[in-house]
Amino acid sequence: TQLLEQSPQFLSIQEGENLTVYCNSSSVFSSLQWYRQEPGEGPVLLVTVVTGGEVKKLKRLTFQFGDARKDSSLHITAAQPGDTGLYLCGWGSGSRLTFGEGTQLTVNP
Amino acid sequence: NAGVTQTPKFRILKIGQSMTLQCTQDMNHNYMYWYRQDPGMGLKLIYYSVGAGITDKGEVPNGYNVSRSTTEDFPLRLELAAPSQTSVYFCASSYVAGTNGYTFGSGTRLTVV
Structure with missing residues (x-):
C-alpha cells in the first residue's frame, strides 16, 4: 500500500504570511488530488495534478507536482483566516483514493 | 443539485446496537x-463500490457491511456497535475513479457509548 506523508501536521500562522505544505511518497503517483476540509464539513476538491512538473494556480494557491511524481506541494500566498482548514492530499489508484493524514492550518487575524 | 446527501447528521448508539x-x-x-x-x-x-451490485473492501472494513442495489444509494451498516466505531463517517462519489474529483457528503457524526 502506498503511504502518503503530509507535513507539517499542524501549522499556525498570522494573516498575510506565506506557507507551503507537502505531500510525499516513496512510490510514483499516477495522479494526486488536494482537498480542503472545514470543520463539520466534508472535504472539497481544490485541484488534481497528473503530469510530472505540473504547476496549477487557484487564486492565491499554487500546486506543484514533482518531476518524478512522488511529491507535491501546496503554497498559499498572503494567507487569510478563510484559508483555515484541514488540507488533505489524496492518491488515486484504480478505483480507490487514499488520503494522507492532512495538515491542519490555522490563520490568525 | 443536492450532490451527496448523508443521513443522519448525528447519532448516539449504545454498545451492541446496530444502525444504517x-x-x-x-x-x-x-x-x-x-x-x-x-x-x-x-x-x-x-468500503467502496464501482457500480450497482458491486462492492469491495477498503482499508478498515471490519465491523461494517454495505450494499449497492441502485446507482444512487450506498448504505453503510454497522452491526454490534463498538466504542472503536466512534468517528465521523463520510460518503463520497465520483463519475470516474482516478483523476476525477470526489464529491463528499457533509458527514455523520457517530458516538458509541
Whole structure:
C-alpha cells in the first residue's frame, strides 16, 4: 500500500504570511488530488495534478507536482483566516483514493 | 443539485446496537465510497463500490457491511456497535475513479457509548 506523508501536521500562522505544505511518497503517483476540509464539513476538491512538473494556480494557491511524481506541494500566498482548514492530499489508484493524514492550518487575524 | 446527501447528521448508539448510515447521490456517479475520519486524522476507506451490485473492501472494513442495489444509494451498516466505531463517517462519489474529483457528503457524526 502506498503511504502518503503530509507535513507539517499542524501549522499556525498570522494573516498575510506565506506557507507551503507537502505531500510525499516513496512510490510514483499516477495522479494526486488536494482537498480542503472545514470543520463539520466534508472535504472539497481544490485541484488534481497528473503530469510530472505540473504547476496549477487557484487564486492565491499554487500546486506543484514533482518531476518524478512522488511529491507535491501546496503554497498559499498572503494567507487569510478563510484559508483555515484541514488540507488533505489524496492518491488515486484504480478505483480507490487514499488520503494522507492532512495538515491542519490555522490563520490568525 | 443536492450532490451527496448523508443521513443522519448525528447519532448516539449504545454498545451492541446496530444502525444504517444512509448515502444518496443524484449525479449519476458510478463510484461510491465510505470513509471514516477520527479526530485530527485523515480519511480511512471502509468500503467502496464501482457500480450497482458491486462492492469491495477498503482499508478498515471490519465491523461494517454495505450494499449497492441502485446507482444512487450506498448504505453503510454497522452491526454490534463498538466504542472503536466512534468517528465521523463520510460518503463520497465520483463519475470516474482516478483523476476525477470526489464529491463528499457533509458527514455523520457517530458516538458509541
